[in-house]
Amino acid sequence: MPGDRVSSIDVARHAGVSQSAVSRTFTPGASVGAATRAKVMRAAQALGYEPNALARSLITGRSRIIGLVVSQLDNLFYPAVLEHLSQRLQADGFHLLMFVADDTDSDALVEKMLQYRVDGIVLGAVTLSSALAQRCTAAGIPVVLFNRVMARRRGSPAVSSVRGDNVRGGRLLAQHLLERGHSRIAFIAGREDSSTNLERERGFIQGLAQGSQHLFARAVGGYDADQAAEATRALFRSRRKAPDAVFAASDQMALAVIDTLRHQLSVRVPEEVSVVGFDNVPQSCWPAYQLTTFEQPVAPMVEATVTLLLEQIRSGALRSQSLIVRGQLCVRVTTRMRTRASSNRLAQPTDPRS
């Protein structure tokens, strides 16, 4: 089989130079004479030589592999993240090694990552316990939590993280709903143990409080479309006690809420009920929805993650840093227009649009 298993020694022999010369030719920045380099390149070409990155890693102690742990790729937010992250890393000569967290065997997962001697880790799995991050940090491998933070515990080292502005987003969403004159505002939570949900809910409640309101109703959707639909049915079981606005902690859930309202409960959005989400996933601007939401900007979040990671890899020192990436409110059409009396107390539950 041509091209199979050719090593730098083969190339050296073919070119009539030392093996070191071959290595140097393929090491950026190493000093090789022009003539030598030319001979090596010719031989390499002829033999179809590619340096063995595994052997190189063994000696340099750098694999240029970043471990990526994901759990729910069905989350509409992640495909774009994955593509950006992979691309961005690739541009710097790093590549992602994928690990899927199955909830069950997170120990085996860490072991595998350590075995591959990954240079760094991006943790994008909601479900994963902080133990994983701890263990990798203990092994001296930089870890960046993506779209989540770790609950601080006494004695535990801090772990770097990059996330959207959940608290501020929640607050702005609440303000927006208040401005639009809503007074029966419900919240559908994501996974209750997740930092994203905690922060979004906190911000939202703060925002409501600024308008002297509190949550009218609350249900749990677990960041899952089916659960969110179920939560919606529960919230709207009684017409009399139904909310006039819903904040779902993710776009994924918000879209399910809208669908359930429109197609199953025959409730008009936004005429009868306003719905807002969080993330600004691509689907949220589909014409069928045009969801009002708070953006988590993929590119800046990826950029921040890569910066944090590479900075630690290059310096060789673990330095914990929490980055919050600013996003903005995207007002579209799933929230009704302003009522004449936009003070909360006097808000009219009717639709002023038409």
Place this chain on the structure above:
Amino acid sequence: MPGDRVSSIDVARHAGVSQSAVSRTFTPGASVGAATRAKVMRAAQALGYEPNALARSLITGRSRIIGLVVSQLDNLFYPAVLEHLSQRLQADGFHLLMFVADDTDSDALVEKMLQYRVDGIVLGAVTLSSALAQRCTAAGIPVVLFNRVMARRRGSPAVSSVRGDNVRGGRLLAQHLLERGHSRIAFIAGREDSSTNLERERGFIQGLAQGSQHLFARAVGGYDADQAAEATRALFRSRRKAPDAVFAASDQMALAVIDTLRHQLSVRVPEEVSVVGFDNVPQSCWPAYQLTTFEQPVAPMVEATVTLLLEQIRSGALRSQSLIVRGQLCVRVTTRMRTRASSNRLAQPTDPRS
């Protein structure tokens, strides 16, 4: 830093055994005495030892890494594929190394994959030229094309592939539209150079021909939502010459077609126009759409891909095989009900549902 850079020699010293004994303890199937194994395990635990997979790969000649080349993760079909594939491979002790094809530098991409000594490659990028597959095959690395086939050229070796039943799907979709009494049937193509589009269109035209019809109109959407929307506007520019049914070569495009029809052109689906797609992506069964489509079954396709790949890796022999995975027609509500006269000639363009 604890746990940093501990090798089998460190463990051997700590346990008072030879380095070979340590290696054997971590090699499934190797013969080690129970006492030795226990000592080794204890020492390994104490030192936080994990065998270096890179060093192992160097000597075994197997990296247990599969290169995955993707190009458009925005395609709604791929997130599920990626998750399944990664999970399935992980169960067999393999992991995916991600490569994003940027259209521009596919040579550098192949080089990188060869450098990492991947054991196999899954090519999921539409855009990538066949040259890539050729080169990897030439290097003795098993390649499986996912969701595409390579145009056969004289002298070029065949490359394995796994795909859905595009031709049959296209034909069944055409039959379905004919049964529903349509007579002005349009097609919106994906990327015209892709094998998926070629096959789906061929099957569709065959199906129409069986009902003595041919394409009423044709436009190109390039598997892109915006382009598909544009194509829809072009197709429906003149009400008189507008189609009464549209087959978009992917669900992604079909959903965009429906949105454009409903929200921009005020055309009712399915009352005035039926729309069908291809893939059966998760979004196609969202209540807002309930798209009639032809399924590409993710799990079986992934399973076939893994089988093809691992079989070649294990045997060490490249064996080209083309697998077509059966799917089924998913009839939902974007196609109108049967007309009384279901013969094509006499089909009524009115909606018989209500």
Place this chain on the structure above:
DNA sequence: CTGAAAGCGCTTACAG
């Protein structure tokens, strides 16, 4: 079952 030793394919001081 166990250990000593060779070797996988590289990088990188060390001399020259």
Place this chain on the structure above:
DNA sequence: CTGAAAGCGCTTACAG
């Protein structure tokens, strides 16, 4: 600039 040599951390015949 160039080569000889050591060594990264493993696996695996080869003896015993």
